Amino acid sequence: MLSTPALVLAIILFGLGLIGLLSRRNILYMLLSLEIMLNAAALAFIAGGARWGQVDGEIMFLFILTLAAAEVSVALGIVLQLSHRFRTLDADAFCEMRG
């Protein structure tokens, strides 16, 4: 099956993204990892669409693309503000909401 390797790739990419997100402390790298995870999910949709011969997968991919673009623009704005306020990009430094 063509879709199986694609799904395996998607899982690997998603895992890499998750590991990056959890292990990186620099918030920019965390955003990059997040992008990888999003694209892995998108790849899974493409593979699914190809497997069933439906356009839905590609439509979802377009949605995810749009969402990723929007997310990045908002996130970068927040990052800018954070670096202004804390003079650092270390995500662990932003822990003022500790319970």
Add this chain to the structure above:
Amino acid sequence: MLSLLWLIPVLPLAGFLLLALCGGRLSRQQIAWVGCGSIGAAAVTTALVAIDFFSLFPAREFYQQTSWNWIDTSGMTVGISWYLDALSLLMVAVITGIGFLIHLYSAEYMAHDDGYARFFAYMNLFVSAMLTLVLADNLLLLYLGWEGVGLCSYLLIGFWYREPEYGTAAQKAFIVTRIGDTALAIGLFILFTQFKTLSIQQVQSLATEAWPVGSNVAMIVAMLFLIGAVGKSAQLPLQVWLPDAMAGPTPVSALIHAATMVTAGVYLIARMHHLFELAPMVQEGIAVLGLVTLLLAATSALVQQDIKRVLAYSTMSQIGYMFLALGVGAWPAALFHFLTHSCFKALLFLAAGSVIHSLHHEQNIFKMGGLRRHLPWTFWTFLIGAAAMSGVPLITSGFYSKDWILWSVWSSPLSHRWIWFGALLGAMLTGLYSFRLIFRVFFGEVRTQPTGESGLAMRLPLVVLAFLALTVGFLEMPHTLGNVTLFSQYLSHALPTTTLLPGMDESSEVREQLAVTIAALLGIGLAALLFLPGSLFGARETDQSTTHPSMTLLQAGWGFDRLYDRLFVQPWLAATRNSSDMVDRGYEWLAVCAESCHGWLSHTQTGQVRWYAASIAVGTLMLLGLFAM
């Protein structure tokens, strides 16, 4: 015009809403206009309704009207529906008529009070609730009014809330009457489970069919209703709240604690008379209860120092007469005494208010005296009120109503001779304490200089009420004297007529009347001997004379307050002070548990994004695992 019936309770309610919502923005004059106007309009509506009611009267005995569906569930339909018959029309006429006069009086009496709008708002709400009570077609609506008047009584006793004592008195009244209200509510529950309806007329006809005379259920329900009535009407053993209720402004005492609310118990028993006729034991209990209350209250009234407390005890005593009449089956006589009592007692309270007003809120009768010449209007009206209360023969209304009650007690098959003698003693005591008040307050030397007679708005109600206190009695005169039976004929369409023992003829009635007359005059004469300054024993009683233990006991209303304090309040307080409470332990453990869980869980709130992301990932994995299984 009968269709205007719903307006009677709604008009005072509208007055209340107007005053409560924008009373702060109105001028004092506008407030007085709204406050008195709403009651006046209700009185005019009552007159219109009454004219229409009488046009078809003996043929059509009642009129029913449904304004609204209040509760409508399967198995229970309760409407905001009104029921007008001879009994409720009498009550409505008294409430709106005397209520209007008292409102008019308050407009001047309370003129310099800060809470002017609040006062009239509460008073209007009270009148509305009281009218709901007497016009209600079903017991639930009656209960709404019943609780409404209790609430307003609480609010008005504690009207001057800055005095902590007054707040305590208000709470006392509220809590003590609540005992009776609870009993009444349980009575309603029993009636509803038995008959699946709360309509007063239906319940009673169903009860008469279903329960034999003297059956246990009937006894229990009648007993519960009696406890409710006893609480509201300040009879033994729930009478302790009424003397303290005098903390409220004097017009409040006149309206709520003399003329209307405290007679709600009498109304309730009269309204539910079919039920009480099914429970002869309870009915006999009412008579004994009334007799004991009237004697206790009359003896307490003899030694009070506060002018309003004398009147409070006298109110208890006079309501005792009404209960006595209800107990011996003299329903119309009880209602007739209610009518005359609300005239002369409202008059006495208003006149006392006029005295207090002119003496800068001095209420101790030992600091009064010689006001006869300074306050002539007040003196004469007070004298008429006191004469009516004592039952001065032939010219006052109190004589006719009290004589009717005593004659019924004498001649009723439900009564005993000793009850009659007790009531006769009460009549003598009434004359004694009423005229003690007159001689102390209006005769002798001036002890506190009065500021002069009050204005027209206060004098007019006094004069009208004095006129009524003299003339209302002519509605019903015994057949040895004039034989007028307007009142009993009128009420015979709503209440059963009194049954007499066989062999009661005119000569025994004349003898009985002579006894009543002599008792009343003896009381007054004794008062003149004992209390008139300059007479045989005059002016011997002073402030200090009350140190004698028996006097202290009487002054404290036979020490019921102390008894209840020992029996209920102290044990309860002791129980609450006990900190090693088992129930508390359970709840404390719960609190400790919650606190430690909180401490434990708050560690997970690190504030770090990566920790949250990891939690989400782990949670998702666990969920997926759950689905995979």
